[in-house]
Amino acid sequence: MFNVLRRAEVFNPKKGFLRNRHRFFTSISLKLDNKNEHSDYTELNTMYTDMFDSDKFKKEPGLNDKSELEILNEETEELLTVKHSSLNSTELENCVRNDGTFVIRSSSNNPYYNLALEDYIFKHTPLKATRPNNRLLFYINDKCAVIGKNQNIWQELYVSEAERKGFEILRRFSGGGTVIHDLGNVNYSFITSREKFSRSFFNECIVKWLLESNQDLSISLNSRSDIYFDGKKCSGSAFKIAKGKAYHHGTMLINSKLDSFNGILRPKNEKDIIWETNSVDSMRAEITNLPLETPERFIDICTNGFQKSFSDNEMNCLPLYYCSEDVTINEEIQKTMHTLKSDRFKYLHGPKFKLKLPLTGDEFSVENGVIVNASSPEYKNMPFQNFVKCSNLMQPVYNGKF
Amino acid sequence: MRILTKPTSLRSITPLRLSLRRQSTSVNTLNKNELPFTHTSTGPKEVKYTADHEWISLHPDGTAFLGITKYASDALGDATYIELPEVDREIDANESIGSVESVKSASEVYMPLKSTVTGINEELENTPQLINTDPQGKGWMVKFQVEESENNGKIMNELYTLEQYENFLKTAEE
Numbered sequence: 001m002f003n004v005l006r007r008a009e010v011f012n013p014k015k016g017f018l019r020n021r022h023r024f025f026t027s028i029s030l031k032l033d034n035k036n037e038h039s040d041y042t043e044l045n046t047m048y049t050d051m052f053d054s055d056k057f058k059k060e061p062g063l064n065d066k067s068e069l070e071i072l073n074e075e076t077e078e079l080l081t082v083k084h085s086s087l088n089s090t091e092l093e094n095c096v097r098n099d100g101t102f103v104i105r106s107s108s109n110n111p112y113y114n115l116a117l118e119d120y121i122f123k124h125t126p127l128k129a130t131r132p133n134n135r136l137l138f139y140i141n142d143k144c145a146v147i148g149k150n151q152n153i154w155q156e157l158y159v160s161e162a163e164r165k166g167f168e169i170l171r172r173f174s175g176g177g178t179v180i181h182d183l184g185n186v187n188y189s190f191i192t193s194r195e196k197f198s199r200s201f202f203n204e205c206i207v208k209w210l211l212e213s214n215q216d217l218s219i220s221l222n223s224r225s226d227i228y229f230d231g232k233k234c235s236g237s238a239f240k241i242a243k244g245k246a247y248h249h250g251t252m253l254i255n256s257k258l259d260s261f262n263g264i265l266r267p268k269n270e271k272d273i274i275w276e277t278n279s280v281d282s283m284r285a286e287i288t289n290l291p292l293e294t295p296e297r298f299i300d301i302c303t304n305g306f307q308k309s310f311s312d313n314e315m316n317c318l319p320l321y322y323c324s325e326d327v328t329i330n331e332e333i334q335k336t337m338h339t340l341k342s343d344r345f346k347y348l349h350g351p352k353f354k355l356k357l358p359l360t361g362d363e364f365s366v367e368n369g370v371i372v373n374a375s376s377p378e379y380k381n382m383p384f385q386n387f388v389k390c391s392n393l394m395q396p397v398y399n400g401k402f
Numbered sequence: 403m404r405i406l407t408k409p410t411s412l413r414s415i416t417p418l419r420l421s422l423r424r425q426s427t428s429v430n431t432l433n434k435n436e437l438p439f440t441h442t443s444t445g446p447k448e449v450k451y452t453a454d455h456e457w458i459s460l461h462p463d464g465t466a467f468l469g470i471t472k473y474a475s476d477a478l479g480d481a482t483y484i485e486l487p488e489v490d491r492e493i494d495a496n497e498s499i500g501s502v503e504s505v506k507s508a509s510e511v512y513m514p515l516k517s518t519v520t521g522i523n524e525e526l527e528n529t530p531q532l533i534n535t536d537p538q539g540k541g542w543m544v545k546f547q548v549e550e551s552e553n554n555g556k557i558m559n560e561l562y563t564l565e566q567y568e569n570f571l572k573t574a575e576e
Contacts, residue, residue, distance in 0.1 A: 148503075148506075149503070150483045150503050150508065173508065174507070174508050175501075175503040175506050175508035176507075199507070224506075237506060238508075239505075239506055239507035241478075242454075242510035243454060243512075278483060278528065279483065280482055280503055281482075351485075
């Protein structure tokens, strides 16, 4: 089904950006016919082939009754199996620090690497007086729960339950609420200038591109510019603004194991655990997967849409770069990963709060992650993180609640 | 080209403020009745602005206050949480000292001068809205002591005056 859809698109003359793609393939394929070694063409073709996923299109060659179209498609698929190469650290630095609009994909599933890479690209994207340097990053994270910059980790999550289920817990640099990632979820990140930034802009683009690929898809934006499918939320957004630039990053659930997310997010208003805080709220919403074949399909649709919409010249296809943790790494990214992993950023950061536990009569005031006041004085000056670990043993009535 | 264009969703909510700003050049002026101004009876010796839309009021005793401009707070929308630094923290020039969170956005706030944090506006903890209603007065964020140094003097000179800041906004909008 997937392949059929893809082919239909490549050769649909009614869709402008796909005409582009057709043209590229035709010309590149002809050149490929002259030689057999694909590796010879890796470099030459990177710019075009990187637009597509290379793993999904392996096909047995060989039927005799092939139409011209089928032959062309086969060539296309052969082309798609060309292995893309990841940027090395120098190439990353060059493409990030120089002016230019591009798509960049991380092939790592390490959330620490991906958030650090995003931060690196955001920080070093140069400001430009005229058209901003728009960049679109995609990454897919292994199981993790990611809280907003100004949230309280314990108020958002059943931390021990998340850990038991193998979900890594991270605090990110952007605002907003808590989201859960797994390999069925795509993270997109659109970097632009502060002056061009609008909270609704990029999700409007995504909805447009998705509808162009399938007009029957029942997706829409709500008043907060979140993307909904069939009345349920399939994507969450958060934003960051700094130094004349801004990014909008969001999640898109494609084939996430939504059942496994159960029991990780703490509901609001539990009667036996009372929080007093000014931390940023998460909006609870019923979630659903967007029914695309694979996360890669979503990335392809958005990559094509972006390349079509953000190129200043129809013939000039915007580049797509790949990153991998082993080669696309530098000291700054490593340092940011270290920050993201540190207790200081994860647990000692975030708003102050008061916690009341009516079943045991305990009360705590916590600032910068440390208990500054407690109904039982022995807890004073203890990092709350340490307290909850031992409290699960000491207070069975709250076992598993933190 | 426009600097800090209001997101379309906010544009419809704040047309009044927008039109006020266009008619007057004084919306980014420091509120003369609040601490950033009244810390010394004669007022600050200098008020400067950054391209990142922060203001600084520097008093003769080396005490200074920092916040974000009305222009910036209008563009950000309703503030929900203000992240502030720890008191006594030493800040390098251009280091982030906190953020203003509004409608899922964390907007970083920077300190242009090498300095030490001597106080934070605790009112913002319970009333982050002060960032919207009076960002250049009741909504000040950080009180700090400026290290006297050649470099800080140089930075202070290079920061915008109110007039330069208004011009910066104007040219950026064109």
